[in-house]
Amino acid sequence: MTAQPFTAEEVARIRADFPILTRTVRDGVPLVYLDSGATSHKPVQVLDAERDFYERLNSAPHRGAHALSEEATAAYEGARERIADFIGARPQDVVFTKNATEALNLVAYAFSNSPHPDIPGSERFALGPGDEVVVTEMEHHANLVPWQELARRTGATLRWIPVSDEGRLDLTTLDELVTERTKVVAVVHASNVLGTINPIETIAKRAKEVGALVVIDACQSVPHLAVDVAELADHGIDFIAFSGHKMFGPSGIGVLWGRGELLDAMPPFLTGGSMIETVRMEGSTYAPPPQRFEAGVPMTAQAIGLAAAVDWINELGIDRIHDHEKALTRRLLDGLAQRPWVQVVGPTDETERGGTVAFVVDGVHAHDVGQVLDNAGIAVRVGHHCAWPLHRRFKVAATTRASFAAYNTEDEVDALLAALDRVPEIFGVDTAAKAS
Amino acid sequence: MDLYQELILEHSKRPQHSGLREPFEAEVHHVNPTCGDEVTMRVHIEDTADNGPVVRDVSYDALGCSISMASTSILAEETIGHPLSEALETYEAMKAMLTSKGEDPGDEEVIGDGVALAGVAKYPARVKCALLGWMAFTDALNQSGRDTSVASPTESHPVGGQA
Numbered sequence: 001m002t003a004q005p006f007t008a009e010e011v012a013r014i015r016a017d018f019p020i021l022t023r024t025v026r027d028g029v030p031l032v033y034l035d036s037g038a039t040s041h042k043p044v045q046v047l048d049a050e051r052d053f054y055e056r057l058n059s060a061p062h063r064g065a066h067a068l069s070e071e072a073t074a075a076y077e078g079a080r081e082r083i084a085d086f087i088g089a090r091p092q093d094v095v096f097t098k099n100a101t102e103a104l105n106l107v108a109y110a111f112s113n114s115p116h117p118d119i120p121g122s123e124r125f126a127l128g129p130g131d132e133v134v135v136t137e138m139e140h141h142a143n144l145v146p147w148q149e150l151a152r153r154t155g156a157t158l159r160w161i162p163v164s165d166e167g168r169l170d171l172t173t174l175d176e177l178v179t180e181r182t183k184v185v186a187v188v189h190a191s192n193v194l195g196t197i198n199p200i201e202t203i204a205k206r207a208k209e210v211g212a213l214v215v216i217d218a219c220q221s222v223p224h225l226a227v228d229v230a231e232l233a234d235h236g237i238d239f240i241a242f243s244g245h246k247m248f249g250p251s252g253i254g255v256l257w258g259r260g261e262l263l264d265a266m267p268p269f270l271t272g273g274s275m276i277e278t279v280r281m282e283g284s285t286y287a288p289p290p291q292r293f294e295a296g297v298p299m300t301a302q303a304i305g306l307a308a309a310v311d312w313i314n315e316l317g318i319d320r321i322h323d324h325e326k327a328l329t330r331r332l333l334d335g336l337a338q339r340p341w342v343q344v345v346g347p348t349d350e351t352e353r354g355g356t357v358a359f360v361v362d363g364v365h366a367h368d369v370g371q372v373l374d375n376a377g378i379a380v381r382v383g384h385h386c387a388w389p390l391h392r393r394f395k396v397a398a399t400t401r402a403s404f405a406a407y408n409t410e411d412e413v414d415a416l417l418a419a420l421d422r423v424p425e426i427f428g429v430d431t432a433a434k435a436s
Numbered sequence: 437m438d439l440y441q442e443l444i445l446e447h448s449k450r451p452q453h454s455g456l457r458e459p460f461e462a463e464v465h466h467v468n469p470t471c472g473d474e475v476t477m478r479v480h481i482e483d484t485a486d487n488g489p490v491v492r493d494v495s496y497d498a499l500g501c502s503i504s505m506a507s508t509s510i511l512a513e514e515t516i517g518h519p520l521s522e523a524l525e526t527y528e529a530m531k532a533m534l535t536s537k538g539e540d541p542g543d544e545e546v547i548g549d550g551v552a553l554a555g556v557a558k559y560p561a562r563v564k565c566a567l568l569g570w571m572a573f574t575d576a577l578n579q580s581g582r583d584t585s586v587a588s589p590t591e592s593h594p595v596g597g598q599a
Contacts, residue, residue, distance in 0.1 A: 364502075365473075365500060365501035365502060366471070366501075367471055367473075367500075367501035367502075367503070367562070367565060368440075368501050368502045368503075371439060371440075371559070371562070375439075382471065383470055383471040383472060384471070384472045388472060391472065397471075397472045397473065397474075397499055397500070398471050398472050398473075398501075426440055426445075427440075427445065427502070428445070428449075
């Protein structure tokens with residue numbers, strides 16, 4: 001689908017929804033926020049929706065029969081419907097979690113809590129020695145450490161798909177890595193460092209050939225490109241996880257979408273109130289999904305805020321957001337290509353690529369690059385971005401990462417490039433040198 | 437930028453006393469998990485009749501930003517050959533300056549080139565970078581069985597010297 005990047009007037013109108021973008025930082029320089037991959041800002045519509053909940057409806061949903069509780073329940077479940085609709089899902093297949101990390105842990109713990117005597121079908125999640133879990137070398141720690149821990153708890157073996165020098169998954173050995181022993185394949189949709197969009201359909205196809213479940217970390221895709229879970233399900237994808245705060249929503253809410261019949265067969269992760277059917281001193285039975293996975297009073301205001309964020313995205317159109325970010329990414333990649341002392345870590349072509357750009361400046365640590373940029377009011381992320389093994393793969397301790405959202409402008413890309421030019425000056429880097 | 441004093445850039449480009457050497461009584465490995473900076477450090481302490489325990493060597497292999505590299509280089513420069521009690525005073529003075537949020541400019545008499553790192557105190561996210569080597573140093577001392585609590589606060593140097 002081809003959409004158009006936003007015009008300067010449109011971006012100005014978008015920016016007007018974000019009060020924080022008008023503030024200055026450090027010694028009064030305007031903020032240039034290029035760290036939306038870490039967390040995006042929130043438009044007033046989202047802030048208003050949360051405030052409105054607390055001002056008019058505040059009460060615990062799914063508890064009690066008083067008027068406020070009924071209205072809060074309707075607002076909470078209405079939010080679920082709007083968020084489900086945004087990803088093409090049935091509302092009952094959408095589970096609210098604290099964040100994407102919890103969503104991924106929820107699935108990992110379903111495996112270690114299986115088989116469960118009271119949950120029919122849960123044996124299909126059971127894992128033990130001889131079974132294998134496959135991830136990739138470019139995973140965020142959130143989609144790596146829970147699987148390492150699952151392997152440790154169950155005696156299963158963790159394997160991983162390697163990353164090529166170009167920053168793409170090397171699928172040449174896919175058939176040897178994903179085999180009859182594989183029970184689950186967990187892959188990131190869009191890398192939070194490289195920007196690479198992975199061929200998850202190809203990987204899912206192989207996983208289905210061997211009967212493995214497929215879990216997708218969609219944190220960097222759902223906010224930036226159209227994701228339709230009905231379509232993904234057709235390709236064999238079973239779960240996706242994403243967070244609200246990276247898509248203009250509040251912090252404290254994440255989403256797990258799962259195939260209905262799998263959620264039905266999954267044992268609970270966190271247990272307590274709300275998620276039960278009956279409780280006796282001798283034992284308990286559990287509610288059907290999604291309630292089974294939402295123990296305790298839920299994050300109602302956050303769900304409502306996230307639904308408002310989804311409405312806000314829909315108003316702009318996710319395809320236009322995608323194309324806007326794509327144009328900014330192109331501009332940045334072109335600018336970096338003119339600077340031979342900068343090396344991009346990740347694909348430099350636009351195909352199957354999202355709006356995060358990680359790079360290193362020859363001879364200068366990313367922390368120092370980030371500090372120079374920060375001094376110019378430019379917020380980027382520095383470090384390993386919770387993808388330490390990926391940085392080891394590229395033999396770099398840390399990278400500087402710029403990431404875009406709908407509210408970013410071409411001028412901001414140019415500001416980043418201009419500030420970057422100060423780095424070799426300050427640290428005495430030979431700008432003529434080309435590292436090959 | 438006032439953060440990047442010439443002295444810091446010099447130390448980070450040419451870290452003093454770098455490399456791992458023998459003999460040593462303890463070796464430690466410290467990491468800054470937010471950015472991946474790493475340092476492996478060895479300490480060699482010798483008991484002397486005149487000055488008590490003396491820091492004979494601090495050797496290290498470090499990978500990190502200019503602030504952490506410079507701070508570790510300064511650490512080696514300011515502690516090697518000094519009595520352990522003095523080295524610990526230097527540590528206390530560095531820590532006090534770095535965590536002062538900019539209130540304590542540091543005393544050159546005590547921390548030498550360390551005063552060049554005074555600007556770091558205004559950037560809370562970078563304080564850990566500057567302390568990485570020093571944390572490794574005190575850990576290595578503890579592991580070699582030395583008491584690192586000997587620096588008496590009553591002997592701390594007055595704040596407000598020439599920055």
